[in-house]
Amino acid sequence: MKNRLLALALVGAMALSMVACGSKEDDSDKTSDQAKADLLAQTTPIEYDVDEYVTLGQYKDLEVTLDGTYEYTEEGFKEYIQKNLENAAIYVEDNSQKEVKEDSIVNVDYVGSRDGVAFDGGSAEDQMIDVAGNCAAGGSGGYIEGFTAGLAGHSVGEEVAYEVTFPKEYGNADLAGQTVTFTFQINYIAKALSSKSELTDDIVKEKLGYDTVDDYVSAMKTQFEASLQSNLESDTQTAILNAVLNNSKVSKVPEKLLQARVDMYLQVYDKQYESYGTTAKEYLEAMGQDYDEYVKNLKKSISESTETELILEAIAKKEGLEIDEDGYKAFIGNVMSSSGATDENTFYQVYTVAGYTGERYFKQAYLTQKALDLCKESAKVNGAPATTENDEKTDAE
Structure with a gap:
C-alpha cells in the first residue's frame, strides 16, 4: 500500500x-x-x-x-526563473539570423486567398510561427498540413507565396478540400528567452505584466x-x-x-x-x-x-x-x-x-x-x- x-x-x-x-x-x-x-x-x-x-x-x-x-539556493532560483521563462514562451527578434531554417521561429504576416480573393479568417499579422512544428510558437495546436512548409530557405523581409490544401474534413465547408494560396511577409526570425539577462523592462511589461525586471x-x-x-x-x-x-x-x-x-x-x-x-x-x-x-x-x-x-x-x-x-x-x-x-x-x-x-x-x-x-x-x-x-x-x- x-x-x-x-x-x-x-x-x-x-x-x-x-x-x-x-x-x-x-x-x-x-x-x-x-x-x-x-x-x-x-x-x-x-x-x-x-x-x-x-x-x-x-x-x-x-x-x-x-x-x-x-x-533556497541561487542555483535553484536561477533554474526556477529559466523554467518560468520557458513556460511563458517569450520570443524576441534575433538580429543574428536572416535566413529561415527548417527549425526556425519566424514572425510573419500572412494572407490566405482563393482565386485571388482573400477569404475570411485566412489573414493575420505579427504571428510567431514554429516552422518545424507547423504551429504557433509555444503552442500545442497545429496549422493545416503544409502551412509552414514553404518558409525555409527564404530571408527576412522577403514575401513568399505558395499553395496549401485544406483537409477534406476541415470544419469550414467552404474551404474543406480546397487549394488556396497563402502569402507570407517574413518580418524577422525570433529566439526564445530563457534567462534573466535577456529581459528588459519593456519585455517584462509587455509579456509578463510587471513594470520592471526587478519587479x-x-x-x-x-x-x-x-x-x-x-x-x-x-x-x-x-x-x-x-x-x-x-x-x-x-x-x-x-x-x-x-x-x-x-x-x-x-x-x-x-x-x-x-x-x-x-x-x-x-x-x-x-x-x-x-x-x-x-x-x-x-x-x-x-x-x-x-x-x-x-x-x-x-x-x-x-x-x-x-x-x-x-x-x-x-x-x-x-x-x-x-x-x-x-x-x-x-x-x-x-x-x-x-x-x-x-x-x-x-x-x-x-x-x-x-x-x-x-x-x-x-x-x-x-x-x-x-x-x-x-x-x-x-x-x-
Missing part, C-alpha cells in the same frame, strides 16, 4: 474543478436537483463498523526521511520560496501517510461504501457534461473509450483511495476525534471557495448519492485530514530544513 494519495485527493479532483465548470442553472434545474438530493438523502444510510475492516499499526511517533530540496525577479523569488515551502509540506504529508498506510491493513472495502464513492464520482462527471448537453458516458464513447472498462478501472482506483480513508477513519475513531464547528466551517468554506460554489446545501446536493450524502462525505474528509494531522504532530521528519527562508540577496544569473 505504497505511495497512495490521501482520500482528499478525490475532493480536489471533483470539488475544485468539476462543479465550478458547469453552466448557470435556472430555478427549475435547482428545484429538480434539490428534489433528487432530498430523495436520495431519505434512502437508508450506509452503515459499517470501521474496526471490522481495519487493523491499525503504528501511526504515532513515526520517523520518515525526505529526499527533496527545500532550501519580476522579486515576484519570482517570492513564488519560488512559496513553492519550496509547499513542496516541503506536501512531501512531509505524503511520507507520513505512506508510513501510516504501510503499517496498517484493510481486509476489504465495504461494497456499499465503495459503490457510493463510484456513484458520486460518476454523478459529478455527469453534472459537468450536462452543461454541454451530453453525459460522461456519451462523451467517453465519442472519444473512443469503452465506458464499462472506464468504470471498472475507476472502481479499482477509488477502492484504493477509500482504503486510505478507512485507515484514517479508524485512527480518528480510536483517538476520539470529532467535528469542531469552526474548523469544519473553515474547511468546507475553503473547498467551496476553490470550486466557485456559494451555497452549502446546493454544493452538498451534487455529491449526494443513495445511502451517502454530500455533507457526510465532506465531514468524513475533514476528519480524515484531522487524523493525518495528528500523525504528523508526533512524527520525526529527517531531511526537512529548519526554514525555507533565505536572507541572501538574489541574482538570478
Whole structure:
C-alpha cells in the first residue's frame, strides 16, 4: 500500500474543478436537483463498523526521511526563473539570423486567398510561427498540413507565396478540400528567452505584466520560496501517510461504501457534461473509450483511495476525534471557495448519492485530514530544513 494519495485527493479532483465548470442553472434545474438530493438523502444510510475492516499499526511517533530540496539556493532560483521563462514562451527578434531554417521561429504576416480573393479568417499579422512544428510558437495546436512548409530557405523581409490544401474534413465547408494560396511577409526570425539577462523592462511589461525586471525577479523569488515551502509540506504529508498506510491493513472495502464513492464520482462527471448537453458516458464513447472498462478501472482506483480513508477513519475513531464547528466551517468554506460554489446545501446536493450524502462525505474528509494531522504532530521528519527562508540577496544569473 505504497505511495497512495490521501482520500482528499478525490475532493480536489471533483470539488475544485468539476462543479465550478458547469453552466448557470435556472430555478427549475435547482428545484429538480434539490428534489433528487432530498430523495436520495431519505434512502437508508450506509452503515459499517470501521474496526471490522481495519487493523491499525503504528501511526504515532513515526520517523520518515525526505529526499527533496527545500532550501533556497541561487542555483535553484536561477533554474526556477529559466523554467518560468520557458513556460511563458517569450520570443524576441534575433538580429543574428536572416535566413529561415527548417527549425526556425519566424514572425510573419500572412494572407490566405482563393482565386485571388482573400477569404475570411485566412489573414493575420505579427504571428510567431514554429516552422518545424507547423504551429504557433509555444503552442500545442497545429496549422493545416503544409502551412509552414514553404518558409525555409527564404530571408527576412522577403514575401513568399505558395499553395496549401485544406483537409477534406476541415470544419469550414467552404474551404474543406480546397487549394488556396497563402502569402507570407517574413518580418524577422525570433529566439526564445530563457534567462534573466535577456529581459528588459519593456519585455517584462509587455509579456509578463510587471513594470520592471526587478519587479519580476522579486515576484519570482517570492513564488519560488512559496513553492519550496509547499513542496516541503506536501512531501512531509505524503511520507507520513505512506508510513501510516504501510503499517496498517484493510481486509476489504465495504461494497456499499465503495459503490457510493463510484456513484458520486460518476454523478459529478455527469453534472459537468450536462452543461454541454451530453453525459460522461456519451462523451467517453465519442472519444473512443469503452465506458464499462472506464468504470471498472475507476472502481479499482477509488477502492484504493477509500482504503486510505478507512485507515484514517479508524485512527480518528480510536483517538476520539470529532467535528469542531469552526474548523469544519473553515474547511468546507475553503473547498467551496476553490470550486466557485456559494451555497452549502446546493454544493452538498451534487455529491449526494443513495445511502451517502454530500455533507457526510465532506465531514468524513475533514476528519480524515484531522487524523493525518495528528500523525504528523508526533512524527520525526529527517531531511526537512529548519526554514525555507533565505536572507541572501538574489541574482538570478
